[in-house]
Amino acid sequence: MIFPDEGTDRVKRLCLPRFLMWFFVVALGGSLSLAGYWYYRYQDATAQQPVYQADGNLYTRQQAQITAFAQRLADMNEQISSLKSFNERLRQMANLDRPGQKDDIFGVGGRESDAGGAGVRLASTRTERQLQTMQRDLDRLNADSETERMLQRHLAKFLEDRRSILAATPSLWPVRGWVTSGFGMRASPFGKGKKFHSGLDISTRRGTPVIAPAGGVVTFAGWEGGFGRMLAINHGHGIVTRYAHLQKIKVKLGEKVERGQSIGSVGNTGRSTGPHLHYEVLLSGVPTNPMYYILD
Template sequence: MFKKFTILLIPEGAHHVQRLTIPRLVLPALALLLVASISLAGFWLYQYQTICDELPNLQALQRQTERQEAQVEAFGRELGEFKEQMLSLKKFNNRLRVMANLEKPASDDGAFGVGGPEADKVGLGLSVAGSVRERQLQSMRRDLDQMVTESELQRELQQELANFLQERRSILASTPAIWPVRGWVTSGFGYRVSPFTGKRTFHAGIDISSRMGTRIVAPADGVVTFRGRQGGFGKMLAINHGHGIVTRYGHLRDYKVNVGQKVKRGQVIGQMGNSGRSTGPHLHYEVLLSGVPTNPRYYILD
């Protein structure tokens, strides 16, 4: 049985032969090494082919992940902007409540509080957020829930403010805040010397003089409750404005409204005249609060 192999190596153009002697015992190791090398090469070739086949899917998945991350970041920015808007709205509502003299909500009424367990722990150390992205999503979900709660609270506050302002609007609309006619005030509210008797008497309104037929307007919203002659006032109108306020207009020449008719501020209700006990064309204008005469000038804003 042979003990070794001899391999002759004859280089081109050389004048001598090189001998390579390989012991017989080395041949199995060489064969095993060759088979292992071929197998390893085949495995890596298979892995390379698998990666090449999966590469389009991996690239598509990477692009999808990048798009999702961009969407999450954009949603986070919008959520932050929405939170800022909610905080601004809350501050604005609080200012309105102060201006309207309503009870100011407590400082802890807002839903934007802090506290509670750690973001990545629930119960007995159970991990629910294994990545920064998951913790970020959990934080945004909490913020969204808080803002839903806060928006509902602010909606209720705004409804309360709207009701309050609507009530105040009704009061303002019913307040006789403008002159019923333009002219010259010839007699004010309070005690005066009567032009008819020469005695000191109480004048329950103001007298405004102008040309005969000058239009008289309603100084506030209301309902006509009287139209007709009333003693020394001659032709007179009375308007109930609600909230205990009634205005009266004496010495008219003509009426432009009827009893029961609703009138708006600035609407023509009659014409200046000289009816009744009068020394010349003028309007006797009264404001009564719960039946008590008050100075009409206290209400006039223009």
């Protein structure tokens, strides 16, 4: 009811439908409930804020760790690439083929891009994609490093064999002097036609030190007929050197000698026309030209 001002006697009456009243009541109740709900959510969010902050800090640290790990993977990849190049140069220098070059033991294939299929779960977040990529790179680096380790073992064995052969090669002059007779057929110094000479005759002063042209083990030290005082050294790999007409022998049977070690002195013992060293190199028991081995 609306009462008018003074001076009038007319009263206005306004009637509202019952359902509208209920609507206002329900709307008021809903507004109060919604306000209470959001107030509860606000309180809950305020209480959870430290947890959210900790989760955010953890995520930041994880991202930093992932970035650092990715950088380490990139560095490892660069190092393995450098190692591959170095190994390849060594193989080329040693004239070696890659082990299993014709039958590669490492199978390769498949698609390069990320693809799904039966039993494959695709990454749903950026972090998961990063982790999957790094895991794939790590698997590839492990395979590459294993391949390079195998190649290095093969190369090391090859070089070790070559080093052993080089150490056994009589590459030094046993004595300095004049080569008065070479390897091969020659006129006999004793006037009996041509005969095969199985070594080098190096003429020099009596008592000049004789050195071992390579490391080995003394297998003979004593008197040997027309060779006079003779010394024989087994260098391994079927290589034996002999030194004849010595004045003095400075090593004993079974003694291990090193390259450059003094083993005797030049003499004129046995069947000889003057002081000199008769020097032989035998390969598997067959006399060969010592000049093939001398490098200096």
